[in-house]
Amino acid sequence: MKRLTIRARLTLVYGGLFLLAGVVLLAVTYVLVEQRMPGTVGVALNKTRLPESTAGRVISPNDAEQFRIFARQIQDEARDNALETLLTQGGIALAVVSAIAVAFGWLIAGRALQPLHQITGTARRIAGAGTAGHGLHERIALDGPRDEVKELADTFDLMLERLDQSFDGQRRFVANASHELRTPLALNRSLLELAVTRPGAPAELTQLGETLLAVNERHERLIDGLLTLADSEQQVVERxxxxxxxxxxxxxxxxxxxxxxxxxxxxxxxxxxxxxxxxxxxxxxxxxxxxxxxxxxxxxxxxxxxxxxxxxxxxxxxxxxxxxxxxxxxxxxxxxxxxxxxxxxxxxxxxxxxxxxxxxxxxxxxxxxxxxxxxxxxxxxxxxxxxxxxxxxxxxxxxxxxxxxxxxxxxxxxxxxxxxxxxxxx
Structure with a gap:
């Protein structure tokens, strides 16, 4: 199963927390409005005194009770409509704002992870530059505030610098040692050739000299191979x-x-x-x-x-x-x-x-x-x-x-x- 990227997970966490906070806020608002509306309207009805006569007609107690029942029904209907409107409109507004928050969360997460992408890109280029330390001269050189990501980048640069110095030291050692060994080998070859080609040299000496020449040639080829290996591990400047x-x-x-x-x-x-x-x-x-x-x-x-x-x-x-x-x-x-x-x-x-x-x-x-x-x-x-x-x-x-x-x-x-x-x- 493929896992989500860190950017996607950060966006989901940010969007989920925002949605959860919005739902809690909407629920608290709903409860407060529901508790406030019946008390206000009910107190207003209880304090209202109906006139005993209207246009010369006396209102009976039964008519007054019917009026109060009718007013209470209007009150309940208005309360239900208000709470329903609060839930519907609030839910729609919460969904829209949550979608916008998720989009901003995606952008903010990408912005926050940009230094990590820079570190990853540098590491990928160094890894793709081949073996023997090629590409270790490159550095991240991350700019910005001294935060955790900046410390990570600086630590990575320090590690690259030490690795680069280690590989350079190894290459210089191989090259210097190979150069130092070529001189005595060339001198040995000259002395052996002189001894073998000397007039009147015994057969045993000639055979021994030819054997030593073959061994010397093998060592020279080894040194030449080491020099070539050291040279080939240097960066090609001119192509x-x-x-x-x-x-x-x-x-x-x-x-x-x-x-x-x-x-x-x-x-x-x-x-x-x-x-x-x-x-x-x-x-x-x-x-x-x-x-x-x-x-x-x-x-x-x-x-x-x-x-x-x-x-x-x-x-x-x-x-x-x-x-x-x-x-x-x-x-x-x-x-x-x-x-x-x-x-x-x-x-x-x-x-x-x-x-x-x-x-x-x-x-x-x-x-x-x-x-x-x-x-x-x-x-x-x-x-x-x-x-x-x-x-x-x-x-x-x-x-x-x-x-x-x-x-x-x-x-x-x-x-x-x-x-x-x-x-x-x-």
Whole structure:
């Protein structure tokens, strides 16, 4: 059962109390008038002395009694008419005034709750700005008297300020630590390369140097991923118009893989940081290629537009992904259980960077298991036209997967149709 809003409940309470007060006032008035009218008229009749003769005719006691009875009937009828008129006219007036009071109550309640709507709107924009603390720089800054609502807004602003400082400190720590670690890693790489390429180096030393170079390269890639994650969590200040389909085509052309990549690239104009958007696309494609089946594996890449948003959908064949583990894959350093056991080359930063880049551009990322194995990842970013018209403060819509491209129920080897040129990369 849907509950009434606070505004509706306040209006009902205000209108109910007003109606109750009006009914009580009308009832008290009715009782007072009813008690007052018979006494006044009755006393007037008792004090009235009828003449004993009129125009030479003597009035008998019987005629005088009949006159008093007739006067009393007129009195009772006048009293009943007056009380009935009081109830009818008073009831009508009370109903009209109550309706006006309810209307004013609705307006007054809306006016009183306006600061709460401002607080809710700010919280909704911050919640829709993505993860990693995006949008925490915004404040309510409520004006008005120092009342309970003003104290609530100020407390909320203080909480946002502390959260913003916490996230900024975390990002600065990751960036600074990553920068500090790159220097010794670069020095280690130079020394190892010098030792390996030195003339007359023993075979054991060469083998050990190559192993250490591979470990050093892995650490460098980890540091590079942390730097990218820290950079992608910063707010995008300058946005460059860019077609996401061109970015996908460029990244796909640079990749060399034995697996077929089916591309259905419809125009997807957006605006943002080209470097970050290229890294987003690269991470999605590398993730789809790396976590695939050894033989007969395939990847589908689609771009397009939907309801003022540009879409990028990447689907692949691969191992079955449990639905309850999909969300954990977007957390840093989190991978599937079998990959952690198998010691895969990934660090668990790819999808974290994808979500951070999408969030800082005002978009979102969602993933769902593909029927038969694999994953379908959908990225939504604001279209360029909608960014020029009005900034996006609302959350991206829930887009049906069938509308965007490769559906989870597609059989292996059957790319999903989508408007736009289709190409296959091998």
């Amino acid at each position: 460059t118009p860019i077609d996401l389909a061109e970015v996908v085509g460029h990244v796909a052309e640079q990749m060399r893989t034995e697996l077929p990549v089916h591309r259905h690239l419809a125009p997807a104009p957006t605006a943002g940081d080209p470097v970050l958007l290229e890294r987003l696309t690269q991470n999605l494609l590398e993730n789809a290629l790396r976590h695939n089946v050894p033989a007969n594996g395939q990847v589908w890449v689609n771009t397009g537009t939907f309801d003022g948003w540009v879409t990028l959908v990447v689907a692949n064949t691969g191992p079955v992904v449990p639905g309850y583990e999909v969300e954990t894959m977007f957390q840093p350093f989190r991978r599937l259980r079998q990959e952690r056991v198998g010691g895969g080359r990934g660090f668990g930063l790819g999808l974290s960077i994808v979500r951070a880049v999408a969030g800082t551009h005002g978009g979102s990322v969602r993933a769902e298991p593909r029927h038969g194995g694999g994953l379908v990842v959908t990225v939504l970013l604001p279209a360029e036209a909608s960014l020029r018209a009005v900034p996006h403060h609302h959350a991206p819509p829930a887009v049906p997967t069938a509308t965007l491209g490769p559906r989870p129920e597609l059989p292996v080897g059957d790319p999903a149709p989508l408007a736009g040129p289709a190409r296959t990369l091998r």
